[in-house]
Amino acid sequence: MSHPHDFLASAQRTIRIEADAVAALQQQLGEHFNAACQLMLNCTGRVVVIGMGKSGHIGNKIAATLASTGTPSFFVHPAEASHGDMGMITAADVVLALSNSGETPEVLNLIPLLKRLRIPLISMTGNASSSLATAADIHITLSIDEEACPLGLAPTTSTTVALVMGDALAVALLEARGFTAEDFAFSHPGGSLGRRLLLRARDLMHGGEQLPQVSPDTLLRDSLLEITRKGLGLTTVTDESGQLCGIFTDGDLRRALDQRLDLHSLPISDVMTRGCKTINPELLAAEALNLMEQWSITALVVVEQNKPVGILHMHDLIKAGVV
Template identity: 55%
Template sequence: MEFAPLAKAVPLKSLTSPLELARDVLRIEAREVEALAERLDHHFTQAVALILQCRGRVVVTGVGKSGHIGSKIAATLASTGTPSFFMHPGDASHGDLGMITADDIVIALSNSGESDELLAIVPLLKRMGAKLISMTGNSQSALAKQSDVHLDAAVSQEACPLGLAPTASTTATLALGDALAVTLLDQRGFSAEDFARSHPGGNLGRRLLVLVSDIMRTGQDLPVVSTTTSLSQGLLEMSRKGLGMTAVVDANKRIVGIFTDGDLRRAFEQGVDVRVTMMQNIMRTQPLRIQPDKLAVEAVELMEHHKVNVLLVVDQQDNLVGAINMHDLLIAKVV
């Protein structure tokens, strides 16, 4: 017997334009987050206090979409000064629960507050003495009632037209997690430098951790001449060291001036004789300086403000210890 081929399913045409539907999604989610902000109360303050007192780590857990949101919240907490990691409740029931101690705090995420996987590990958490903070959309749920602190993340509607896919609810939970992380950051006095130490491989880490001393030229790589050196010999020193300049020092090795490629062009325009002119007669006095313990980004700002490409590096006694140019900063990826 032959069967007729099945007809392809034809999706129902939406009565809303794509752009208008997208705008509706964003408006709904924005509205739910705004409503969440207005509902924040003393329970949020209690959660903050509980985490600040924590001697262990914050363990975030959740199932499905809540698990994905929980993973991001854990990452945000960890990078802003609150030691944290994500643990799937299913893995917790198969050995990972051993990673939690009585000094830890567990943040459990569930929109319904009735997730079987989460409720299965709650008695074990209680038995070991770990504190439990829950974020749910149902303050009367089993998870909320068994928590030490419950944070209300309820939404009045999902952004999904079918009302099924977690959309506004996951956005609200994520925003609540961000609010918690940022509040803890502020309460701990966590600084931009602290943040950079958690992100040493990124652009921020380079900008906030790299010091002038880390990338400056020193020793034999540093172009230096005396005040009585001829301009021709000074040019040879500049050529050998490749920094586009040379520092000029007195008999006591103190900086008295600088001579750059730009100064050389101006000298040629004036018809200066490079063989007989001494550096003290052609150098620029009061060159810009920076100390080696300053951030490299400060060197960038100084160069950009004064429209120069090189800085001399000096110690507390104004002795020359190095030099740095814009090319060095580019190589170090500070710029």
Template identity: 60%
Template structure:
């Protein structure tokens, strides 16, 4: 059944309300924010333990994950579970990041006496600077908003968005302060595409041993073609008895010699091979291998270690590895 309700207008009102809330956040990046960053940055032995209940808990999990992936050791602990044993994961070296819009969450406040006895530093994120959590914390970060996007003022909307941005601001400020790099990020994301691009080396995906296509220089072209077909890389290396690379022969080379009507049954491969092929080290990053192959406009690459052939790969291998 059709309705005359304007969904788009309602969505735009949410957007405008949340934008206004985010704009109000700027003054809270103040001296307290600097002290919070310094406290976390200078903590060499402990972790940031994020706590929150309800919607603040959901946001807290995201903040903990963002901190952890950007170089700040962090994890989330549910306040309810902490009261029943999980608080044992918190040590005196840790910093607790406690999140509550009201600053009066009973589940979190009930943990404060124990945290204080452990001499744990507490950073609170609340919208109320005079709340119990704000007063008891070592550092208070304010996250007040003019209004929630929910017209009833009940569902946490703008407040959770602002809290998330405050968490992002902490994480990224710390990332920049410690000089965290894309390589560091990849180390904590080895399963992601960035991790594959930044950690994977050509040696991790190359063909070697019996899978490596190679023939002697006096091999007939017809027999070299059999080697190419069996190994499936669209090329073969030509090496001497010491595995020194003398040249390569590719599918493209085959098309060119057929145009010249070269007899593949009587001609040896050393007469038609490319004698100065592009090569690389197996220690080269896979993403650098892609760049090299694209720059040289080649689809295959021979890998050498101290001048001797140790591996080979082609563009399909790089595609399969998720580097491209």
């Protein structure tokens, strides 16, 4: 009968080994890292990442992270590069090659071609004396004490530190470029992040015929009809020149009823809220949401030169996936 395995002990040992290796990366950073960043920052083409096996999987992720954070990049499989995909790499590019041993044949086979085209080569290996490291223009060392795999065979710690170093490169370049959240959203237009960062108040507001609007001398009862017709739970109050004077909401109506005011003869100007919260049409929807939460309200008047052009409601933000 086999003894039960201590899964937790295995997991804890793995995490400890990999965490120690990641922490040790800070001591390995130096001028070579700065030089690699500067080379990629100055690149007029793309950063082409190559790697075989597990290094290839990590390289693929690094390329994707670079591309989504402002550094044009893509991954090329080194074996496929020897059979036609080398044509994807141009003299304006920079190549970032990953190999823990630094002796991966499929990667080394590309070096003469890269040298012939004078394409700068950055290597990331665990052996600074390896063939790939010595052939590279810039080498980033990723030495580790041990793999988390107890057999020392499966790439575990080595791939983790490579992934972390790739993130370090991407973030350093992101900050150097002054890359913004809106820039990031343009790389992710289909996701919830893109909706949060690309949609503006103008895109979601109710304007035109949907905009509830009455004049200051409109009777309260008639204002209620406008609120009902437009279905937004409020109406704007504007003067003859179209300037915003105030707003009347469901909350204002409740307060008027509590005071037993005459709904039939009272003008809206007597009960409207003056100095209401407004926003610009170009304000990001995510920022509008923050304002609604800050002010504990569910709608904002969108204005241009103090003239109402629309109403942005919390329901619109929810429907668009901004919340």
